[in-house]
Amino acid sequence: MAAPPLDGTQGFSLRLYRLLLLAYPRAFREEYGSEMALVFSDAYREASERHGTLGVVHLWNDVFVDVVKSACLQWARHWRERSGRDYALAGKDQFAMALQFRLDVAQRTDVGRKRASNEDNLVAVVPEEHQLLQEKGALFVVADGWGDHEHGVVASELTIRHVREAYYQNNEDDIPSNLRKAIKQANETIYRANETEHAQGNSEFDMGATCVAAVLHEQMLYAANIGDSRVYVLHEGHLRQVTLDHSLVARMVERGEITPAEVRTHEKRDQIYRSLGVSEVEVDLFTEPVQEGDTLLLCTDGLWVLLEDDEMRAIIEHSGPEESVQRLIARAIEAGGPDNVTAIVVRVSPTQA
């Protein structure tokens, strides 16, 4: 076979691509640059042979996006490596580096004393794959489901599974968008399950769930909320509620009709106006910096309704995460355990052991 007619253009494209490789850190370029150029010329040849000029235009389009994205990632790695830490450390130490501190995580859920099943669910993910951790951070989710015939169990399980899966698979530009989209995807799944039941003549069928999700990434906390599960942060001895409930009583507090303390005992306490399982859901997002020494608490209403903020603060402040979740749950059960109760406690500690 003679050389393909586009040889001149191909040569030019290859030279241009080699120039673009200058966008990468030198060490990466030296290691993989020639392989990448080889792959580029293979892709170029195939694109132009199969689709002509249009194929080449598409290829360049993809390649530009690829260079920008992957060069940014390589520089991020490069600077982390230069920050004087050992890149070859395994497991927990890697994640400490990406997050810039260490996380001690404990989680627990309990059916309580009055309910037949536990419709709460929870998940804590600290990815050990370095790249994933760098890109997405650590994720914590708590959900409180409801529905007839144990479907609350299904709803909360769908929620945590989908949020977890979708969050780490999504490729939106930033963490808030990824988190928001993940929750919307979980909502969509539950909504479709509801619709399927309705279509099959089960018109009364209705399941749903609350959801709070928190991401820790590079000294920032991103908290998303639907319903009345909560995220709190303990900072220098003060416990603060980060998320705002979507409940009737929360609105009444806003309007000054009742005090925050009255929320816990109000007769309409469990009426919420936003939840997963509906056609369209709006996700509230709260972003704030976190520091070493801060502690995160995620919980369902089975906990915060029974314990005053001050009692939760005292427990979290004076015990480690594992003991904290045990004591929090034990206190809720002691107080009657009328509802399922769930807590995740995450302590942010300095990196060195």
Added chain:
Amino acid sequence: MSNKEEREPETLLPLTPPVFHILLALADGQKHGYAIMQEVEARTGGAMRMGPGTLYGSIQRMLKDGLIVEAEARAQPVHGEERRRYYRLTGFGQRVLQAEARRLEDLVHLAQSKRVLPGFGPSGGA
């Protein structure tokens, strides 16, 4: 110090889409970069298109994590072309791939049991 081979595959899950697809592409034997790219694109019907930067960024990461190694070059360079680097799965990479596939399978089963996805039992036919 923990040895890479002793690590639990589950500790690396969930995998990023490029890493999962590269592992899959290498499941039936060693390949060079462009062959990996082609296979991934073909097998996903064009949905997953990796550029060279994403490909080698992932490969670099996977080498460090002990999922793949560079294979001994098996082919002679074609008329004066540069020698290509081939990659193959390690035992650990294989176990991680299996663990990820199992995790996805569990999810599919869950979705089926919740009737989010239609089931495809033996009578379903393809």
